[in-house]
Amino acid sequence: MSVQHVVFIILSAIALIGALGVVLNRRLFRSALFLVVSFVGVAGFYILLEAELLAMIQLLVYVGAIAILIIFAIMLSRQAMAADDKVLNEQWVLGGLAAVVLCAFLIYILTRVNWPVVEAAVPANSIQRLGESLVNPNGFVLPFEVASVLLLVALVGAVIIAREK
Amino acid sequence: MQVPLSWYLVVAAALFCIGLYGVLSRRNAIGILMGVELMLNAVNVNLIAFWRYVEVVQASVAGQVFAIIVITVAAAEAAVGLALIIAIYRSRRTVDVTEADQLKL
Numbered sequence: 001m002s003v004q005h006v007v008f009i010i011l012s013a014i015a016l017i018g019a020l021g022v023v024l025n026r027r028l029f030r031s032a033l034f035l036v037v038s039f040v041g042v043a044g045f046y047i048l049l050e051a052e053l054l055a056m057i058q059l060l061v062y063v064g065a066i067a068i069l070i071i072f073a074i075m076l077s078r079q080a081m082a083a084d085d086k087v088l089n090e091q092w093v094l095g096g097l098a099a100v101v102l103c104a105f106l107i108y109i110l111t112r113v114n115w116p117v118v119e120a121a122v123p124a125n126s127i128q129r130l131g132e133s134l135v136n137p138n139g140f141v142l143p144f145e146v147a148s149v150l151l152l153v154a155l156v157g158a159v160i161i162a163r164e165k
Numbered sequence: 166m167q168v169p170l171s172w173y174l175v176v177a178a179a180l181f182c183i184g185l186y187g188v189l190s191r192r193n194a195i196g197i198l199m200g201v202e203l204m205l206n207a208v209n210v211n212l213i214a215f216w217r218y219v220e221v222v223q224a225s226v227a228g229q230v231f232a233i234i235v236i237t238v239a240a241a242e243a244a245v246g247l248a249l250i251i252a253i254y255r256s257r258r259t260v261d262v263t264e265a266d267q268l269k270l
Contacts, residue, residue, distance in 0.1 A: 008168045012176040019180050019203050023187035028196060035199050038180075042206045045173070049217040054209075054232055061236050066202060066243045073195050073247040077254040088190050089263055095189025103182035110174040117170050120222040130226045140230045147237040154241030158248035164255070 007048060015041030026087050028074050036067045050122040053130060173214035181207035194250045194260045198243065205239045 018038030025031045039062040046055035123129070133139035180203060187200025209232045216228025253265050 004168050008172060012172075015176065016179055016183070019183040022199050022203060023183055023190070023196075028193055031196060031199060035202065038203060039206065042180075042210060045176075045210050046213055048168070049173075049213050051213050051217065051229055051232075054213060054229055057233065057236060058209075061240055062202070062206070066240060069243055069247055070195060070199060070202075073250055076251055077195070077260045087192055087196070089192050092190035096186050098189065099182040099186035102185065103179055106178035106182070107175050110178060111171050115170050115218070117218045118222040119167070122217070122221055123224055126221075126226060126229075129224070130229050133226050133230060134233075140227075143230070143234055147234055150241050151237060154244050158244040161245070162248035162251045 004048065007044075011041050011044040011048065013041075014038075014044065028087075029071070032067060032071050032074055035070065036063055039063050039067065050126075053127045170214060170218040173210060177207040177210040177214070180204075180210065192261050192263055194253070194262050194265070195247070197262065198246050198250070201246075202239060202243065205235060209235055 015038050018034045018036075018041055021034030022031045022038060025034060039058065043055045043058040043063075046052070046058055134144045135141055184200045184203030184207060187203065188197050189200075191197050191200065212228050212232045212235070216226075216232075220228050250260055254260050257265060259265065
């Protein structure tokens with residue numbers, strides 16, 4: 001067991017306990033806080049996988065923007081569900097069963113496949129290459145531009161939908 | 166000594182299934198949205214893990230670009246989804262998806 005293994009186990013505990021807290025907590029506000037914990041655990045995975053830029057984006061976008069947006073929405077709709085209301089619908093047993101079966105199935109497959117793993121170090125300029133490939137016509141400039149248009153449309157749409165009449 | 170690839174995949178699968186349970190079992194629309202975010206996160210862990218263990222030797226960054234696009238779509242989805250939830254809450258005073266079953270008021 002190297003240091004990486006120990007760090008991985010700690011990070012997966014953070015991510016999975018956070019995720020379980022999200023789905024099992026009765027209070028929605030606490031769920032949102034557990035969601036932040038889970039996002040931070042996933043950002044730790046990115047650092048462990050040497051994708052530092054992704055880790056920063058994860059912290060900025062998920063923890064900084066999406067989690068705050070969710071907390072805003074929870075506070076704006078606070079009176080809608082009282083604390084003693086049922087939080088689960090009628091199909092929660094089936095849903096849990098489906099999730100457990102899918103998880104067992106996936107783990108069974110994932111641990112049996114022989115992945116074509118190669119031992120290689122991440123090049124030092126991988127962030128530079130990522131930036132260049134995002135604006136390279138032979139790289140990913142089209143998805144990049146489509147993503148920016150998508151964000152603009154989503155923002156305008158969100159403002160129009162949520163605006164008071 | 167690196168962590169085996171399958172460890173990442175197993176944790177991501179567990180994260181995905183926890184999110185799936187949240188999506189399938191929650192009554193509150195915001196709770197469902199949080200489950201969707203967990204599932205998208207699990208997919209991103211998979212993408213980056215495959216990038217690190219399989220693709221990096223070709224000096225390509227497609228895996229990271231995929232993950233960035235997924236994060237963008239997740240942000241757009243969260244913004245529009247929460248706006249819809251707020252709009253439903255305004256007109257019906259509820260965020261319970263089992264009660265919001267009509268397109269018109």
